[in-house]
Amino acid sequence: MSTSESVRTPAGDAPLTLGEPPARTLGTRDQLGLFGNLGISLLLPVAAVFVVLPDRPLAVTLGAVAVGAVIGAVLLGAGAAAGAREGVPAMVLLRGLLGRRASYLPTAFNLVQCVGWATFEIVIIAEAASRVLDAPRWPFVLAAGVLATAMALRPLGVVRVLSRYAVWAALAAIVYLYVQVLREPLPPLTGGAGTSFWTAADIVIALPISWFPLAADYTRHARSARGAFTGATVGYGIATFVMFTLGVLALAAYGSAGLDVVDALLAVPLGALAVLVLITVELDEAFANLYSTAVSAQNVVARWDRRVLALVVGTVATLLALTFDIAAYEPFLFLIGAVFVPLVGVFVVAYWLLPQGRWDTSDTAPGRLLLLLPWLAGFVAYQLTLPTYFSGVGAGWTTWWSARQGDLGIDPANGWSASLVSLAVAGVLTALLVLPGARRSRRPA
Template identity: 80%
Template structure:
């Protein structure tokens, strides 16, 4: 059973509980879920990262195919986590109690806290950088404004979700549609440059985006009325937005021959492009808000009675301060490393949770430790790094070099072209099956006449 009772009916104005001990209202429907995850998928990081999914020397259709395949795989995984959150009515890190036990779940919680603060900081920097370039103004006022707004949004999260679903999503669609019309009006020559070495390395970049939200998804879908609405809202909303934003970036690269952050400059060149980009910058606030709020909710897995509003303010101040003073670009590889840690955990969770009968997932304060499930998680992480070591430059280069040496020891080609995410997920999932099989066999025998 969960740590809080399921709330099946609640006033539409009800917001998220202040502590983990209070029951979460289930006030969000399919439209709210679609709007939230569609908005979260609309991020300027995606068109900027599009250069890494381009397959150089191959047709545009091949690159677009990798985007669609990666988005479908990542979105389905995200949807499975979303549905679990709606069924159990608990946040993401509390949901992991059923897999690892209460105290053992503190390990992924600690990693998620670092990840969420880092991504909140990164999002504030992206918002401020884009706004300062559009308006040709200093960056720091936009850092402060973004930090304050994201923190304020985290104080009333469900009200923000409903606003996003009803209004922000339409503004984002109009801006994206306008940019598509302008970009498609340009000639689209073949793409000669790009960062993808194979179809699956391109798909891997796309998979990483929806998968990165998996540890956070239940923080929101615990308030969705049904598992089906949560699954459809998260998978369809985020999946379609991912395809749209990556494709926009690829088309801009083809139309304007831009690379990296220059994609933003290219979009500013189109008529009224500055207005459209400013709309997307405003929509980007929801990513910062989500990371601030989820940091607070994740911390409640350890301190259940602490007011999430206090935690959100602390996190917002911290992320804003880091955005003002810290070179977050240097921290980015570490964030991807933490992301690689969560990829195999998803494989373990999906197999374990969806093979457990309804009502049998223990997320209570007394959930016992299940240390054996750490083994497939660790094996999946090893598989990820052996497939594609997380790249560090400078002081962290030793990490990349060490894993490169292990690839050489095992005869693994560094340019193997495999999807590290799928290899990691597959290894973790397969090794989890023997751990859940005895329970499945006992359950099958119990239901026989």
């Protein structure tokens, strides 16, 4: 699977192996278009039921969405900017945090996440398309899997198309759906799964955070760190707020939740056409996850051709999508937050405290195993604040963490933000570990 001397990276596209330098071709507009498109996803209106606070004013729910979008997008932007400065993919960027071999741990988590998200995206595309066209789902699963995999073979070319053309079609469809939804009466929300302002915000934070371990895969091609930060923060943040809000408004207007939101949007005049546009645009999320799975794997197998890896991952995600249960969506979101939110806290604090030139992403990057401790502590803090809820086979996980809450006198209905608690714990512990060494390194010899 390694790249031979006769194989060359297409001009202006992403390198085929980790040993090749990235092309610096993406400007701020490209970044805005890319991350804006990634945030325009039908998964967000479908997940909106988890952020709705029943029997509370609509403004409170929208406030939770706004706060979650801002927090998540700023953290995403920090990772995007670091990727642009260092010019390496996201998992390679973590070598500077943990060392080369220790970076394999977050790489393994990210591989699982990326395959999971790619599967979710293919499911949503196929489910929505089958409802629009009143046809069986499986042909759309196969079509979405094939198209997304093909897009992953020429990623930078796809990014340019998304930023220059697809984003405008998506915006037109969204504006039209907003107009139609807002024409309906918006009675008080009585249905929804949100339990507090901050638990609702946690769901929203989980979406941008889920892209943090992927952002540098694209922003390593950015011309500037500032453009990368602006593109990721503004593009993804606004799209997250807009799409979650669309789902909330649809729930209020039509009383629909989950995938029924898609049916509600189909019922508006020309709704099928607008949803078909969004289904087409949805392919970019699946493509991005497939491409990033391949690039993440190169942190371990640097000489393997990313195109071969993308073909393998695309096949796996497509097969999973044929049997996937959408009911697992909510706990998957919370688990992503529990794993990656504290890692983001550790990374952001360590990266900006260490002096420039101390972030080693080479094959000989030394291990910093002590920084696994704040990551683990942040994960524990997240679970103690809000245990990831599983039913059926995974119910024992929830039961065990709930028992630990009882041992420590933590109210299960505390209403705290698990994300902010986790970030605080991980960030403070990281600062305590990193600051002494950072101060010594800044002293003149």
